[in-house]
Every structure is written in C-alpha cells, then in structure tokens.
Amino acid sequence: MMPKTNTMKTTIISCASEKGGSGKTTINIILATNLFFKHAKKVVLIDLDNPQYSVYKKRQRDLKELSEAEQQTAKFYPIEKSTVKELDSIIKTYYGTVDFIILDFPGNLNEEMVKGLLYVEHIFIPFFLDELEINSTVIFYKTLKNNFLENDGRVLRGVNLFFNRYEKIKVNKFAAIRRGFKKSGMPLMQSVVMDRTIYREKYRNTLQPIPESRENGEMELNEFINEVIEILND
Template identity: 60%
Template structure:
C-alpha cells in the first residue's frame, strides 16, 4: 500500500492547523474509508491526543469497537521516525500535526512530510510571513535532491465572501510570484471548532456540500496528495 504523509502546517499558532488536521483525518477515515493515522507532534500540548482520550471516555468498549476509530499517537523528536515506519506501507495516510513555530520539533517533522498545505488569511502581515515560510520550505526541503517533500500548496483560510475581491487579487499576486494556491478555500465558520472538530465522527453527509465548503478542500487535498 502506498502511504502518503501529509500535514497542514503554519509557522505560528492560531491559524487553525490543528482543527483542520483533525477534521481532515476524521473525514478521510470515516467518510472516505481510508486507513489513517494521525500523529500529534505538538509537544507539550498534545491537544489532539488529549481530545481523543476525552471523547473515548464517554463511550463503552462495544461502542468504540463499532466506531473503529483511527489511531492517534503522540510523537516526539526522538520517536517520530520509528512511529512513521511502524505504519508506513500499511495505511493510506499519515497526517502529522506539528507545532505552530519553526522549532526543532517542527523541522524534524517536516523532514518526513511529502505534501504540505499552508493556511493563510487576508491579513497583510500574515501574507508576508506565509510567503516567506513558503520560500523557506521550498529552498530547504523542496529544492533538495534528497528531499522527501513533493509539494507545498497554500490555501485561503477563514475565507469571507465579502472579501472575495481581496482574495482574488491575492491569488493573482501569489500565482505571479510562482507560489501554488489551491482552488478550494476554507471559510470562516465557528462550526468547524464547535461541532465538526471530532476524532470519532465525520462531518454529516448532508453538510458542507457546496462548491466553497470544506469538503471540497478535503477532496483537493486528496487529489494533490496523489499526484
């Protein structure tokens, strides 16, 4: 089995990467039937791992068995390679949730990621830092003859329709600079954190089905990860 190692990453906290990694893992597994392992490398918070433990505490053994939840493991700089090799070629996706800063844990984790997805919003300072982050990854990981990394793609996060002209202009600027931008977006919706951020269930079938809803983003992540 060909395993893809992917991650939604950012160079700072508060951009929603952990929420998106979690929802992505749940929907690939429960809705798409993919074999998924989510590695929580955001030490020492380990917020995804702790959330899974809380959610499991409300269920009995028979309910857990029926759900067949995907595996979530904590990893450190010292354990990440062995943990990846334990699952590699046995599952469809390994999703890494890394710290929101360019520290040792993040750099070590990035050495194993094949496809990176970077969220950003319309904030001017965030746009500049995201551009710099992209070129840092490109120069140090993507343009390396011994690289594992195959692609880096940016996407609009916290997208607002009222600012669609601003986002359209930003898209043109990034494309002109040679920075790959995904076609799909992630809208600014509190429901992602309040209802859909769950390690045991996917987004309901009849929700998020529109052309600009989050399921389209997940579909594009799948497509780009299989190129």
C-alpha cells in the first residue's frame, strides 16, 4: 500500500466519529496547525468530506484574511481535498516526506469511508456527555477494535477516546463515565477538550496556532495535544 523507500517516518492519524457534530473537524484542524507551527512537524491535512470540503474551504477563507504581501511570505502546511478513490494516490505523494498525514472524514462513516480508515494508524474518537452519543461511540470503538485492531493484517495501531466539550460543572458525571470505560477496558485519554466557543471561533485556524501562554496547564488544550503526541511516540 505504501512506498518502501522513505526518507521520513510518516504516521497517518485521524480524529474520527461516526456522528456529525462531534467536533472531529475542529480537532483535526487544531492538531494539524499546532503540530506544524508549535511542534515543527511536517503535516498534510486531507479533506475527505466530499462534496462540502469544509476544511479545504476554511483554508481559502483563512488566506483571504491575509494581505497580499502576507500571503506571499506565509508558511503553512498543505490541505488536499480528496475522494476515497483518490486517497491512495495522495497518500503516496506525501508518504515519507511528512511526519503526519491527518485525514478528516465526513460525519457519517458509510461503507466508502470505512475504506479510507484502512490507511489510518491512530484514531482519536471525540464524544460528549449525551446518552446517544456515548452509545454510538462505544459501538464505533467496538467496530474498529473487532474489524481493524484485531485483524492480522491491520494498519491500525491504536484507538483512543476522549471527552470533547468537557464541562467542569458536570465533573461527577464525566468521572462516572470514565470509571465505566475503564472497567470495560476502553482506552480513554486523561486529557479532555473543554467546551469553549473560542476553539471553534479562534483556534480552528489553518494558519495560526494557539497563542503562546494560552491553553496551558491542567485540562487545557495544549495538554490534550501533548498527550496525542505522547501516544503517537509510543
């Protein structure tokens, strides 16, 4: 599937969910932008949300916010729009030349999108405090585990779940879910993504990372990104 001669170790990852509105696209953009700008990683973000291509269009809007002079000097990672049929070719173009290929899938993971998951090595599943969302997440995790993780020819190396839109006021409810997941042996990340509008309005930017001195410390966004990096380095 992948070229055998590479000059760089490339890892293919995705924040994915089988439900729309889970926040996966926001996290994929934040991860790509901050891995590139703050962690000096070579990244390509592939938008598979055909035909909307919301990530690709977001890059175009972000570029329009810059002056012509800024556009000429700006450094940024590539964003490619793709169909599942084109994915193999695009991955081969970048594989071995970047640290991370990040795939952004549509909200509804249909049969065609499952084919795209065959390329992914690490999947991060966001979910929030909603009974239907939790049930859907458990089913999605078990599907990945049974069909990808426990497959002898698997590419998938790890699946990690994390709380998205975490609210401190509901800490006891989140803690109860954490205990239940731990008892079931489901891999829930220690870090969480808080319920903050600024993530969607300010930090979901393809050209600018999280500002220095912001979102640092316990239960902040940089802690989540650092834990993702730790998982990928294991």
